[in-house]
Amino acid sequence: MHINPDHFLETPEGRIWTSERNAVAWKQSFAALDEALRGRSARSVVYIMVGCQASGKSTWARARKREEPHAIIFDAILVKKSERHPILLAAGQYQVPAVAVWFQTPLQVCLERNAARPTDEVVNEQGLKNVFAALEPPQLSEGFAQILEVKYNDA
Numbered sequence: 001m002h003i004n005p006d007h008f009l010e011t012p013e014g015r016i017w018t019s020e021r022n023a024v025a026w027k028q029s030f031a032a033l034d035e036a037l038r039g040r041s042a043r044s045v046v047y048i049m050v051g052c053q054a055s056g057k058s059t060w061a062r063a064r065k066r067e068e069p070h071a072i073i074f075d076a077i078l079v080k081k082s083e084r085h086p087i088l089l090a091a092g093q094y095q096v097p098a099v100a101v102w103f104q105t106p107l108q109v110c111l112e113r114n115a116a117r118p119t120d121e122v123v124n125e126q127g128l129k130n131v132f133a134a135l136e137p138p139q140l141s142e143g144f145a146q147i148l149e150v151k152y153n154d155a
Helices: 005-009 019-038 057-067 081-093 107-115 125-134
Strands: 046-050 072-074 098-104 146-151
Touching: 005 019, 019 072, 019 081, 046 057, 046 081, 057 072, 057 098, 081 098, 107 125
Parallel strands: 046 072, 046 098, 098 146
Antiparallel strands: none
């Protein structure tokens, strides 16, 4: 399952973001995570995307889902340890290994990719820069079974 809060912001008119809609989208994402974990298989792994907007997370997630149908992929910026913690707790409750997928795409590349997105998916440039600056590298001590580092040329 590919879980992305942005998917819950989609409407027939495109992606519409408000703080209220965003809060609901995150609740829906955690409900989807719980559902996926309850329906897990013995081969399930939770992949937790770590990286700023336009770093390649969703592209990687779509490719991984084709290669690994039992994967549970939580696809959001999740740049802070505190943001990753509830996902790690949920995976741990169901004894599903969690893997951090850390995107190390240069800021300039993220800015260029962001500018090329459809209008309703473009992130505020300063917001993107703030997220990039706030990134806390994932650590095994958080509870990850593994950390996959995705370099720019791999993303």
